[in-house]
Amino acid sequence: MSKATEAPTSLKLFNWGFITVWLIVAAFPFMWTLWGSFKVELDFFSIADWTNALTGERTQAVYGSPFTGAGYYGAWVQEGFGSAVINTFIVCFFVVLTSLTIGTLGGYALSRSGFRYTFWLLIIALIFRAMPPITLVSGYLLPFFEWNLWGILPTSIIVLVAINQPFTLWMLHSFFQKIPKDLDESAKVDGCTQFQAFRFVIIPVMWPGVITTGLFSFLLAYNDFAVTAMLLNQENQTMVPKIASFLGTTQTEGNVMFAVAAVVSATVPLFILVMFFQRQIVSGLTAGAVKG
Amino acid sequence: MKHKTFFWFFLPTALAMLLFIAFPIVSVVVQSVFTPHEAVFKSVENSGPFGTTTETIIDQEAMAILKDERPLGQFAGLSIYLDRGHLAVSEVGDAWRSNETMSGFLSELRNLPFYRAMAFTLTYTFTVTPLLIILGFAIAVGVNSLHRHLKGLVIFFSLLPMIVTPLIGSLILFWMIDSRGILGTFLQYLANDPDLSLKASTGLTWIMLIVYGIWSSAPFAFVVFYAGLQTLPKDTLESAMIDGATRWQQIRYVVIPHLMPLVTFVALIQLMDNFRVFEPIVGFKAEAHATSLSWIIFNDLGGETQLLSSAAATSVLTIICVSILLAPVLVRTWRDFTAKT
Structure with missing residues (x-):
């Protein structure tokens, strides 16, 4: 930056202060909960002195060390949080796989067909995207009970795939539009069918867009509460509804720390995800926006 | 194709x-x-060791016939x-009739x-959306002037x-804000009121x-605006500076107009998404003081007796409200489309 555009020191300081405050607001709650998850409840919720949560005085008294894995033991071993984790990853894996497979086909078709109906299909997708999932859930329950589909993982997976489709279509459509049409047109001139052109010309170059879209599909499936809480039975529960059910059962037994440990465990994969895919997430968020 | x-x-x-x-x-x-069909009752005489008693029970057969005939239940208009x-x-x-005053x-x-x-x-919806846009914009401008390392x-932490x-x-956040948590204790200290509890008052729960x-939503606005700032036209900014525009004037007359389409985009998306507000009410256990349309549906569906019809009616009303919020988005997309072709 040139000398002329350099900010005066006071403004710089103000800016630094503001960003620091925002960073604390954004990150401190996670650090605090991570730290507190290794304490006993009387330290995490400290009536006597808030510094107990830092030093772990009660934890020291009970376990002989300021840190304890008791909350994690309770959540994972006693309450079987592990099976919820496995369910979550099964759901996420198949949701991402299926919605990307059918989404790329649909998104590619939308970006390559010049007819007017593609616009209307996109508009319909936009309307579907706006529907709160919970309003759809009340439409699922009756038929799913009737056909005995309620409670199992495949049902939730297919529902999440469908709810995910409008967003996936919009995103992939805009990615495919950035891939020059000449690429697959020339393949077709050389005698490829449309599908062959897609298979041999488009698939090799589409991965950046597909990975970004996949990340958002994963986040949607991972973060969902409304669908999985209503459509899965007790044994098949995924992490988020499991944590919600902890609140009902464990609070009374005084085991809030189970829920705290479970919450921290469920946040870790998201941390790792953001760490590795920050660039893709940012580009995905801005994909629809910056073009106007 | x-x-x-x-x-x-x-x-x-x-x-x-x-x-x-x-x-x-x-x-x-x-x-x-x-x-749902109203239960059909029938009286049954039970002859037991203590004499004959008459009992009213639900007639399962008659119910089954009714369900077969009209599986959806009774038409209720x-x-x-x-x-x-x-x-x-x-x-x-x-x-309306019994109250003289509006309040x-x-x-x-x-x-x-x-x-x-x-x-x-x-x-x-209408307080969170503008506030998150302002906060997101401030963070974006702040981060943009930082060193690139x-x-x-x-961005990671944001x-x-x-x-x-x-x-x-x-x-x-709920655990921190608990009256025994760190933020709760801090607020009690600030307000000098050891009994202060955010959960107990409607106003504070809303806040x-x-x-x-x-x-939770400011980062979205931040990322979008930050990306927009990268495409800021350098020459416009420079000519504004040469004309003697102050830093504030540069933001007011160059940066904000440049970002305006993005502001509309974020506002429209966030209006729709904030209207769904639901998980925080469950997480904060705030239902005594604040409920939302989505929460009502969830509550109807999750109870012992699932109130499907009631949930469906609320869902339809929610869908109507969402459609009203959606209308400007559709108009905008339509205008973009007709401008392109």
């Missing part, structure tokens, strides 16, 4: 959306105008929409579940509140939820 090829490419995704989005919407509308749990037309009418009418309205939820949902780190599961995010809403 030929129509036929297009059809085969688009078929899987179209089927998924048709079966699990379009049909459920129809099914919700249908459910909302039917009520719009009565579910008009009952006390939803639009409460007669209660609203009574309240009396409004306070009576607040006792009806639908209007109570509507009041919170609308307040939440720091930017990545700041993304966390948005990426994290809404229920988990609200629980994390708590709104703060959560801003915290």
Whole structure:
């Protein structure tokens, strides 16, 4: 930056202060909960002195060390949080796989067909995207009970795939539009069918867009509460509804720390995800926006 | 692309959306105008060791026949929409007639579940959205002037509140804000009131939820605006500077107009998304003081006896509200499309 555009020191300081405050607001709650998850409840919720949560005085008294894995033991071993984790990853894996497979086909078709109906299909997708999932859930329950589909993982997976489709279509459509049409047109001139052109010309170059879209599909499936809480039975529960059910059962037994440990465990994969895919997430968020 | 090829490419995704989005919407509308059959009772005489007693039990056979004939239940017309749990037309009418003042009418309205939820949902949507845009913009401008090595780190931490599961995010804040948690204790110290509890007062609960809403959605606005700032026209900014524009004037007259389309985009998306507010109410256990339309549906569906018709009616009303919010988005997309072709 040139000398002329350099900010005066006071403004710089103000800016630094503001960003620091925002960073604390954004990150401190996670650090605090991570730290507190290794304490006993009387330290995490400290009536006597808030510094107990830092030093772990009660934890020291009970376990002989300021840190304890008791909350994690309770959540994972006693309450079987592990099976919820496995369910979550099964759901996420198949949701991402299926919605990307059918989404790329649909998104590619939308970006390559010049007819007017593609616009209307996109508009319909936009309307579907706006529907709160919970309003759809009340439409699922009756038929799913009737056909005995309620409670199992495949049902939730297919529902999440469908709810995910409008967003996936919009995103992939805009990615495919950035891939020059000449690429697959020339393949077709050389005698490829449309599908062959897609298979041999488009698939090799589409991965950046597909990975970004996949990340958002994963986040949607991972973060969902409304669908999985209503459509899965007790044994098949995924992490988020499991944590919600902890609140009902464990609070009374005084085991809030189970829920705290479970919450921290469920946040870790998201941390790792953001760490590795920050660039893709940012580009995905801005994909629809910056073009106007 | 030929129509036929297009059809085969688009078929899987179209089927998924048709079966699990379009049909459920129809099914919700249908459910909302039917009520479950009323139980058919019959009297049975029980001869036991203590004499004969007459008992009234539900006639399962007759119920089964009724269900077979009309599987959807009894046709109820719009009565579910008009009952006390939803639009409460007669209660609203009574309240309107019996109250001289507007505030009396409004306070009576607040006792009806639908209007109570509507009041919170609308307040939440229309306070969170502008505030998160302002905060997101401020962060974007701030981060943009940082050294480029720091930017990545700041963006990483800024993304966390948005990426994290809404229920988990609200629980994390809820535990901190608890009267025994660190923020709760701090607020008690600030207010000099050891009994202060955010959970006990309606106003403070609303503020708590709104703060959560801003915290969790500001990163989205930040990222979008930050990307917009990267495309800022350098020459316009420079000529503004040469003309003697102050730093504030540069932001006011160059940066903000440049970002305006993005502001509209973020506002429209966030209005729709904030209208769904639901997980924070569960996470903060705020239902005693604040409910939303989505929460009512969840509550109806999750209870011991699933109130499917009632949930369906609320769902339809929610869909209507979302459509109203959606209208400007559609108009905008239409205008973009016609401008392009």
